[in-house]
Amino acid sequence: MSKAKPDRARAVRWLTGTLGWAGGGVLAATVVFVGWAWWGLGGEGPGTDSAVNPRWGASVMVLGVFGIVLVRHLRGQGTDPDPAQPRSRSRKHLLFPVFLVVTAVVFVFVALPTDSLPPLASPRDFTASEQAIALWGVAVLVALGTVLSLGVLLGPRGKPRGLWWVGAPAGALVVVLVAGLVTPLSEYRPVTHTFLSEAPGEPAPVPTDVSEVGWTWTAPENTEVVRVDAGSHGPVVVLRDGLIALDGRTGDELWTHRARYSYSPLDWTRGVLSGQGGLASVTFRRGDDVEWSHLTLDTATGQIVEDVPFPEEVPWNAGTWSDARLLHTDAGNYVYGHKRTLYVVGTDYEQRWERPFGAANRERLCVSGDTAVLPYEDQIILGEMCADQPAAEDLTDEDSRSWGDRVDAAQESGTVSLVALDAATGEENWRREWDTHEEETPPVLWPGGAPRPGAAPVFLVADRAFDVRTGQDLDVVPADLVGLHPFGHAGKGVYLHADSEGALIAEHSDSESGDPLRVHRTDAEGNVLESTVLPDSWLPADRIRGAVLNDALTHTDITRPGSLEAGERGTSSVVVTPLREATVTEEDLRRIDFGSDLLVPPEEGRGSRPSLEVSSPLIPVPGALVLALSVGSTPGQATEPFALVP
Template sequence: MENESRVTSRVRPETVSWVGLGLVSGGILLAAVDMVRFPLMEEELTTPDGGLWWLAAVLLGAIVLCVVLRRDAWERQAGPATRLDRTRAVLLLVVIVLLLYVAYTAFSPMAFSWTAENPRFYFPDAAGVSLWTATLAITLGAILMAATAHQPRLRPLPGSVPPMAGGLVLVLLLEFGLGAATLYQPTEHTVADAFPDTPAPVPGDVSEVGWEWEVPQDVSVRGVEPGPFGPLLTLEDGVVALDGSSGEVLWSYRHPYNSWVRVVISDGGTRALVTRQPVADRSGDHHVTEIDTVTGGILREFTVPPLLEEGEDEETRVDFLAGTSEVSLYSWRDTTEEQRVRVHAADSNEELWFPTVPESRDRTCVNFGGWQSGENLLLHEDQVLITYLCADEDRLDEDTTLRDLTLDNREPLTGVVAAFDARTGEENWIREWDDTNTELSISVDRPVPGTDSHPVVVAQGRYRSDLPRALDLRDGSDSLELPPELMDSETAMSDDFEQLVRVGSESTVLLSRGPADQGNGDEREPFLFHRVSASGEITATAEMPFSTVFLDQLPEAIALGEAVIIPRLEYEETGTQETIPAVVVIPYDAGPDAVRTIRFDEPEFASEPGMDGARTGDHRAIPVPGAVVTYVRDTETTIVRGLVG
């Protein structure tokens, strides 16, 4: 008891009062500094709730100082602190009640990641939090002074200056602490405790839903890529790896409180690069984390400077097109020059080179409309692929342009596909065809995981009758022999041909129309999926009645070893505008009666019906080790499903 009384006697009322005065004075000074610095930074002078409550706090703080410090006569001699009279004490209590209301009203839980209701409601506000810190400091200081109810003396100085300085220091600590807290964006990272020794095989056929995984609330799926042991889900805030056999999470790396996150899967699905721009980094640098997709462990972390200089972004637009662990592909467009694509180093943003259409004296070459990623230009692993059209100069004049020739099917042009080293820009290989009628588009068809096939690049014309070209990505050699049954000539497909479903170095799947009315009551031609060997021989056929799916769902068809599947969205005739995901399964060599549909239990999302009472949406299917994964892109609640045989 004696020790407690000694401690109490050391903490004198005037000391606590001076600490409170330091907090109030520091809060007012902080607000004054904020009034100058934040307009220079083009920040609004509002508290996190969007109001001007800090002005009321400054006014009330000035009243507190007046109530506590004002004396009827200047006291030159040192002496003990005097108690506040009843009038001042009551006035001080009223001011404190008002300050508590102001501090409570000015606060917004959205300013901090740990108080936001969910990540979508988190909005960091450095300026607002600083002004709220000033409000909080004034409120705390007033409470301390009311708790002592004393009017402190300035003299002796050793008894007044240190505690007041301590109050000012507390304001600085609050400013730095809360300022850092509003900018803190936590990372959610888990690594794989255990993972399979070998990846499970991709199902050759599917018959049921083996597992389901619900995406975190208010997060949408941007894409799914095959990983070492199952799907790699690229979310709008990071990446998650699942076991394809069970749907269990192997590892995850997410930034749920970042407003901008980009994920790139590269190196054959063995690397994931997560790029973000933290609000705490005012330089605008991009923070990149490279992840091993087997374990989820971090391989390296680095920052890259922004591509645009300060002030340049008002006239220049830069769009990210694609990337790998080595390079990034960007599209540049401004008011003074046409759109241009540039290749930059992924770890420094240094410009390495840019693809161009070659110039020649003998012929003119053009990429109509400029470079368009996914159409006439694409980045795949360590190569940049482009395509363009050429015509000899003697075929062109003032009245005939190369565009005119593309509109005349009687005037064949030279179609070109070229591959370049993604880092150096050196040409790896080039292929040309002199019988091209229209501009080409290129895409890379990746093999089903677990097979010995390798990726091929497919060049296709504008029309169904245009002959598709499939090239080995390694050297540009031909990888596709087409069956004569689906060709009208060596340079044109038959009228029954529809599209390529899958192209591989070992086998290919093509879609065509079959003869009408084969006894199933449907007078329209059925769809036939032909599996073709490397030599161009049809080895198996899967038949689907015409009315099974809508035409715009056919491009989403996926070829497996024993069947073809088509993801679709079925419109429910319930008046609620609900669409339900489903998958159509078409087995090989089993006839149209074997076609079956796997419907999922619950509605995926509400949407407007399409032309024929259904909406196709973005229902996708991806074969991965252990399952065929289906998902609906860009919906608020997304369930990822693993289909098994």
């Protein structure tokens, strides 16, 4: 037993000595690593990256001082005939090296590049930086090297060769491995994607009326709610960094896709696809890829339907109204609008087709309105008014100032056309045309909204309704009921809802006449089934489009926080107006009150933040009517969804 103990002690000291030489190898190789991280990854110059935590430099100071202590210690060692014999070192002599080791370990945490490591960084402040990661790696290596090098101080005397050629190369290899991890760490972008294996049963119907707040939902931290779209089973909350789908009946989360550190800055690349409640899209980068990835998701389950690169040809401003938003993806094709031209680009970045419209049409002298593009499911409807070629020969100026000349030429001799294009191929599905007259104006396309069960979707132009899928004329709008705007369209707030089975139409009176506002319900033949009389005094026309349910109109009544004194409470309610054959009075209204901390007045009191914006859109979804209450301006707005249920 007495012989075994010295053998065990000798083995332990040989091991600590080997680890000490490994620490020395780490420290020596770290000197080279510092040069590579500082100059090799400097980009525009050594250390120019603003994401670098300057505290990493303290680790280099520790490296230098500890290196001097270690070299002096090794130079003072002689060859000992019994290298297993322990050194006699005082605690006082070891105190300073231990202090340096502790300091090095502390600076691993102090020098963390918190803005460049996704698990630690706030998505708002995240800055990808390979150099910041590499220089933090210096702090990690210095701490590791100093800890291991204590073995030289505590291990056997002398410099046995066997320990050197095992430990030092191993330490250098560790530095090489750390260098190899710098790029993967700097490109690390975690993506959260949860989904269901199958659809969660039959979706609840869209409510025809509401009576109470059923549930509320709080957005995750460090992100913003952009808007709320209607999915197949409830709302799809469009976040700044992704999508979260909720069950409309309960508010439970169905699925999530969030790329908190690599999301597209373009809000129009996220959300439920136009006219398709069953599909949603999200765009993000994988790692440090230059290319964007574009996913199409099933809104019922969150499963990936399509995963393809986002075409680099899509311009940054392709989401404005005049250019249309990203409209549809089908079989790896992208349809987008830019400068009044529709483009389809494949995943190989090859253009499939393009279709100019309005002023961009070079073959005919055409003009289109602000809402000339209407996407629905797998097709895109374009509306334009074009002059016949003979009338256009004298007009060659394509500038926007020729709008009046274009309209005059088309009114003299021209055609109004509505064309439905297949989103994937550009082929015409159907076309409707009629000759112009002297008061004709470019067509303005109004969507009729989601059709009721068993009905077909429609869109409206002036006082006419058309079947979206076939272009067929429908009779749901009674003759002479809708007064047209001087520019030829019905105006905002006239068509509340329409499908092939009937329409809900608001008849606005002249502002000077004092006549009440009427809402008419029609059938498929255009017969008025019932009329609800609403006094203008309490329901302004511009608020009637809050949300339209089958049996009620809804709008919000909210007091802006900036108009309240500190501690004062304002109004926060959803007003429900029943639709029936009667004259509605104030007593017939139902108010559903909701409370929100977002509407608490500022501490400074009235007028301190007069520009504080309040947005309160109401979105009918399966199972609920969702109020997306937003206070503040983008960026930095706060949004809280409330679900109103029957």
